[in-house]
Amino acid sequence: MSQGKNKQVIKASIIGITGYTGLETLRLLLAHPHVEIVHLTSRQHENAPIGDVFPHLSHLDLTVSNLDHKTVAKDSDVVFLGLPHKTAQDIVADLHGSVKIIDLSADYRLDDVKTYERYYTGHNHPDLLSEVVYGAPEIVGNDAVAGASTVANPGCFALLGQLMLFPFKGLIESADIVAITGSSGSGKEASEGTHHPVRNHNMKSYNINAHRHIPEITRGAGIEESQLNFVPTSGPFARGIFANAFIKLQADINPLDLAEQAYGEHEFIRLTNSVALANIVGSNYVDLSYVKGENNMIIAQGALDNLVKGASGAAVQNMNLMFGLDPATGLDTLAPVYP
Amino acid sequence: MSQGKNKQVIKASIIGITGYTGLETLRLLLAHPHVEIVHLTSRQHENAPIGDVFPHLSHLDLTVSNLDHKTVAKDSDVVFLGLPHKTAQDIVADLHGSVKIIDLSADYRLDDVKTYERYYTGHNHPDLLSEVVYGAPEIVGNDAVAGASTVANPGCFALLGQLMLFPFKGLIESADIVAITGSSGSGKEASEGTHHPVRNHNMKSYNINAHRHIPEITRGAGIEESQLNFVPTSGPFARGIFANAFIKLQADINPLDLAEQAYGEHEFIRLTNSVALANIVGSNYVDLSYVKGENNMIIAQGALDNLVKGASGAAVQNMNLMFGLDPATGLDTLAPVYP
Amino acid sequence: MSQGKNKQVIKASIIGITGYTGLETLRLLLAHPHVEIVHLTSRQHENAPIGDVFPHLSHLDLTVSNLDHKTVAKDSDVVFLGLPHKTAQDIVADLHGSVKIIDLSADYRLDDVKTYERYYTGHNHPDLLSEVVYGAPEIVGNDAVAGASTVANPGCFALLGQLMLFPFKGLIESADIVAITGSSGSGKEASEGTHHPVRNHNMKSYNINAHRHIPEITRGAGIEESQLNFVPTSGPFARGIFANAFIKLQADINPLDLAEQAYGEHEFIRLTNSVALANIVGSNYVDLSYVKGENNMIIAQGALDNLVKGASGAAVQNMNLMFGLDPATGLDTLAPVYP
């Protein structure tokens, strides 16, 4: 890969192309001016034309293979992992250091193994947790991501929750969040909760104060779990998360000043006075709104596309940073798909 | 059961309450002024309060049991079978003659066993096919249903297709139908085709000229299968079927005259100049529209609620006829749920 | 109207049939065993068959007229007003005492004229406010409604908000509510906010801490406006309201005990451990769920159908009480339309 007079080309592969995050990463990489797709793998498919597996991509001259991850890594500059948690643990450990990795699973998001094991399952490589960088550049800083060899991409609820609270870090007394997600957040496998006849017009809260994304939120916001009520809720739409938060602060501050200070340099955060889910679908933007209530309460709204900024868009943004590109490369040309 | 000065009470049971047709039959029976619910059965549940199985019915003081069908029949005046095809074959054979039966499965809809076996599976009781009455009173006449001991309730696509063509029986050269169904037509089990993230905004045709409801349509319309193209299509809504038909006739006739003649006495058929799915959802009405095109072509639209007139509403209408009630009893008080 | 050995018949009319609340009141009255529809009026229609105005009701032999309200009242035992606020003020004043009135507008919901005028507009009959009974029997008691001549039917958001908070009246330190409404809550006129291409997949909060239903909620819950944050939010579905509330109490109590105590006698309130919008659509039920969080916080969910319990179902329930019937008459036979 040269950065000379010729255009930089990043050889990218996706391990686990059949899930929605793998597919969405491919959609975004296809629009990226510096990326060449090398391998797309899935355990279930051995050298299938991509159009046989995904008819919406039948125009592409690409193949889905079940190549092993080491071969994939050898041919690539960066590998995206679109795998379920637990599955990614060993693959990251195998490849860490030999290729740049962006892991969209939950396996390396938390730095504390006990917290991970409380919310997920046993971890085979606890020592590696501290070497992987959490891929939320607006929280950890662009430089931290730029210097990473392996990045753990944030959870979708987790990223939106953190971004809503982060400007007030150190000032938060308590936070109560209702976050409503589209059905694509449940992944590609059909289930009772995504059965169309009911989901079509349903809303339902679930895993109240027990969702796996909670420790990412509390860490990013600098609060304890006892200071947060987090109510995940399913909504009757396909894409996006729309959240309301009631943020109780320790002092009377102007929330927009702090938000401006936190996010002024981060082009995918848009501060607005009216957050609407339809304004961000298909894009990497996060819209945030803050108004003051009584008694140091901030009432906030936030929205992002769970598959873009909540997953694959953040992953591509992280890739850009890891390869010295402007973080918006290939992403800021993708406007929201409106209406 | 008396028909004296006291109000007639029909003791009704539903065998197979867990599917959508069983559930919808219960919804309609609860609104019926002459029905007492006796048993609700399901293989999976042994004496569960109905609210534990179906939270939307938690206000009801009813139990879901796994009583055997003979015990159910002994306690009942009428038994509704909300079972998958094949499963209903033996149960109908066991109970036929001992209790009035309304079978919502496909097992006794076709009178010709070869046609049944071509579209479905082997049939254990071919001799019984001729004794069961097809429960489409607008096609076979109210009297035929009134005199039945066992009724085979029509398929949802099948009923709408027939009702669109029936007024022209004997005059049809060919018919081409596109029938778009809501996702509840796929039943209660989640599947790839009803996965919300895609179904939410998808349309797709399937089983073109191969759908199991075709022989019901051709029989009702008096045509051969070679005269029909039937294109089932899935739509992004939960309830209802909306169909377009191009009906080529052998002569230049006024379609509304024939439709009026066919359906004038049947109060659930509404002839209109603008069929809209939203006008019938939740109700037992079928809206039909006919306009003349060139060359003896009739362009028709039709709509019904697949779970009501396409299943459980037709079943209750059939029950009314079988018990000497006005066919609309308990049904004409249920207006479409609009919007 | 007799209550002797013959069945009681209530002569009911709807003034303002063209809006969604008028239409839904008609749907429910058609299923009511003791109601005879007398007049349906609208300023825009002079003796039109109802099917010409509302094709989904083309089977009904009813007429929409523009009869004046006094003539309507003279022929009726009860009059439902499905009018915009302000319009209802004088009509209620004209008819109060001469006929039972159930006013679905906002005009007589608030007892304090200053509060009314702050949220709505000038009031021509402030003296009448104290004579009209607020039609939330679960809050004011069945007897209060039973003794009323004129009832002011609650607002949809207002009723759900109150019902969520009411069990804790006197114990509430603060309450933060996010209430998500279906598009039918915006009424029958098309507008930018209900334009399908966007609303189809949008969510958006609006009128934060400024919605007109707030003073009904605070009154019912016994709190000041400064103790409430209320965030109305629009959702991409047609019917229903789903709400989340964070209720901070002054003491450590078991919320279910208090809810059971408040609502044990009220059959349309269902306490559940999993509120889902789809479980109540089309019915008069309100589902409520409460769990305890840290620090005396209660996390609650609630759902109702904005057009039924949030409007016309509550109106029919009030009518039942006003005429000495069981409050559930004609309503408990209408199960949720599921799915």
Add this chain to the structure above:
Amino acid sequence: MSQGKNKQVIKASIIGITGYTGLETLRLLLAHPHVEIVHLTSRQHENAPIGDVFPHLSHLDLTVSNLDHKTVAKDSDVVFLGLPHKTAQDIVADLHGSVKIIDLSADYRLDDVKTYERYYTGHNHPDLLSEVVYGAPEIVGNDAVAGASTVANPGCFALLGQLMLFPFKGLIESADIVAITGSSGSGKEASEGTHHPVRNHNMKSYNINAHRHIPEITRGAGIEESQLNFVPTSGPFARGIFANAFIKLQADINPLDLAEQAYGEHEFIRLTNSVALANIVGSNYVDLSYVKGENNMIIAQGALDNLVKGASGAAVQNMNLMFGLDPATGLDTLAPVYP
């Protein structure tokens, strides 16, 4: 504009940015590697930051002005007109020859002024009709578009209808089409037909055999209007058109052979055995499927995104041809937004 060693830059402007076709053209141009946006105009907005008019684009540093069309043209290499029909007539006439024009209105789609005036309104510039090229390269050929100064972009229904029939041109006896459109096809203004509470779960046919797109279809397919039945139908989704066609041919042919022959060189046409709306949303692809029925009947399905290939994507494809670029430039990097 140079085509030398530097990258070609096309200065593009959109007159009429506030409608959905103008907005979608902007979305696509933002992703185009050779385009620089020069002016975006609207009569209603005088120098407004684009984010004030369209919050979903608040990240863009662009202005919406009401500059007159001549000034816009002087600064541009190509002008897109996103205007209602009639409005575009004079603007095209004013600018024709002085700048490349892509007119998304209906004003220059038909070459016969009588047909135009029968379906639309009076035409001020009938002489110009023959100088404007119809912008369907798959029908008229890439070269015709490449040589055009002004292009009339096809109608959305019209393009899909033509593309379904075109391979059989000269062999068609009759064609019957049901085309179901998403609500964005109705444009940006709210109306009764796009009111969410009903449209949310409605289907309805309208303008049967009277839709303005019919003469485009018959011209492209080489048939008379008497040979076509065209049934536009509205569906409960935001984007896309899904169509079924029954195409009666004069001979027994293999449809796929003809389709392959017609479209082999055209990369945005994908021949498939299973057309699904969700496979094309957000992209410029058209999926087509053909199966043979009895008696020389072809049963076809087709789908495109009404705002992309049905409007703005076709416009950008035409722009590419007019500027000597590969027709897929900036479009084939935009994969369908799935799910």
